[in-house]
Amino acid sequence: MGLKLLFICKRRPMGRDLITGPYGRFFHLPRELAARGHDVELDVLSYRAGEDAEGTIDRVRWQSHSLRPNPVRAWRRLVQRVDAAAPDWIVGCSDTYFGIAAVALARRHGARALVDAYDNYEAYLPWCTPLHALWRRAVAAADLVTVAGPSLATLLGAARPGRAPLVLPMAPDPAGFVLLDRYRSRARLGLAPDGLYAGYSGSIARSRGIEVLFEAFRLAREQRPGLELLLSGRLERGVVLPRGARYLGYVPAALVPVVLNSFDVMVAVNEDSAFGNYSFPIKLYEAMNCGVPVLATRTASTAWMLAGHPELLVPPGDPAALATAIVGACAQGRIVYGGERPDWAANAAALEAALNAPGFSRRAGS
Structure with a gap:
């Protein structure tokens, strides 16, 4: 039986629209988990007006909520979505705000919380120490933390002794990156x-x-x-x-x-x-x-x-x-690199195993 997973993030992580052109860990992890039989929803918040919408891409149901002109209304809609979905896990990705939100929503709704990080988010706003404190608190409180590499695992692992983050490497999008003429x-x-x-x-x-x-x-x-x-x-x-x-x-x-x-x-x-x-x-x-x-x-x-x-x-x-x-x-010309590089299917398999690990019930309160 599959898990019910709700991913939350901003609509344009890395400056690109996640809905009109799905990409990266923000979409391919949900997509691969949906392909493995899990019930997956992706909710994104947009900083632009007029982007309230919903649909389905590759078995991933998505909803977009515009923060403009009324951010309180957008947040309430997201809370309502969590109420309706009753997920086993809430996954916060793309930046500090969504990691913090994932933990808060999970505790409110009796779900497990996963915080994902692909960068050292504190380096974006080094002066914003109150936000850093909330972020570290969320990292410490999360049931699971996933990161893009071992240096980031060491950095964030300091906030959660004995519970090392899971490394899910960055991987190329599955289409297009091949040798062309x-x-x-x-x-x-x-x-x-x-x-x-x-x-x-x-x-x-x-x-x-x-x-x-x-x-x-x-x-x-x-x-x-x-x-x-x-x-x-x-x-x-x-x-x-x-x-x-x-x-x-x-x-x-x-x-x-x-x-x-x-x-x-x-x-x-x-x-x-x-x-x-x-x-x-x-x-x-x-x-x-x-x-x-x-x-x-x-x-x-x-x-x-x-x-x-x-x-x-x-x-x-x-x-x-x-x-x-x-x-x-x-002077080298084209190169055939040896070895394997990360891919999203393998990352999803590793994440699935972690989500189903002993000690994690399907709902935090069950």
């Missing part, structure tokens, strides 16, 4: 078929170490003058792109595999920081699935993700080392 991919983007392109996809922000990438690119061009830098993602105000860089904009999800397949090398940069050491850049796995050479700043998180390929890591804050690695990677 490089020349056709470049043609779709209006790029030169025989160009030499280093690529970056993600937040183009100083806090991510983007200036190190820019300096590394400048040094690499001294050895390979024809090298260009392709950037896609959100461009932070005030960031000045270096000569030879091209900004592709915020690329629609359907085009991301095409962009990755256009790169000669994909670079993931970050800093050795309270954010970087707990950030697990999924673009690494996506590019590897496309056979694209990858490089990454060595942090606690990327060292774990690329444990089988330590040669792909470069020291943080070292543009000279990164430049040398970029030039070398550009």
Whole structure:
């Protein structure tokens, strides 16, 4: 007999609409659990007006509640949904607020609470200590905590001694991230078929170490003058792109595999920081699935993700080392990476086993 599971999160985690284009752990974990026979509902809160709606995607029933113009009404609707669903588990994901809400709703309705984290959320608002205290209290009180990697498990595990979080790695979306013809991919983007392109996809922000990438690119061009830098993602105000860089904009999800397949090398940069050491850049796995050479700043998180390929890591804050690695990677061509990478089906199987573990009754009060 399947479990009744209610997932709650914001409608646009990572800046992308979860309903019009389902993606990531926020959708694929519910989808895989529904495929395994569980009764799954996804309720999302939107910061935009006029997005009250409901439907079904791949056996996952969903409802969207707009916080504007009346956030109290949206919250009441969510509480009513919990009343009607009577779930065995309430799963809070996407940020601190939904983790806190999941624990509060679960206690109110006699359900179990699961808190999921894919980043160190406290690093987003380091000054907001009252929110951090509520978050840590929710992490400590949750029946189960799931995280994207071991460094995050250690961080959040400090709030719940003897009850280690379950690691559910970030995984590529199941469709699209495969090896495509490089020349056709470049043609779709209006790029030169025989160009030499280093690529970056993600937040183009100083806090991510983007200036190190820019300096590394400048040094690499001294050895390979024809090298260009392709950037896609959100461009932070005030960031000045270096000569030879091209900004592709915020690329629609359907085009991301095409962009990755256009790169000669994909670079993931970050800093050795309270954010970087707990950030697990999924673009690494996506590019590897496309056979694209990858490089990454060595942090606690990327060292774990690329444990089988330590040669792909470069020291943080070292543009000279990164430049040398970029030039070398550009000469490699496509790569067939050994080993297996995470997938959502395996993550769902691990989560299902944890939800059904001895000691967890179907309802917290039963």
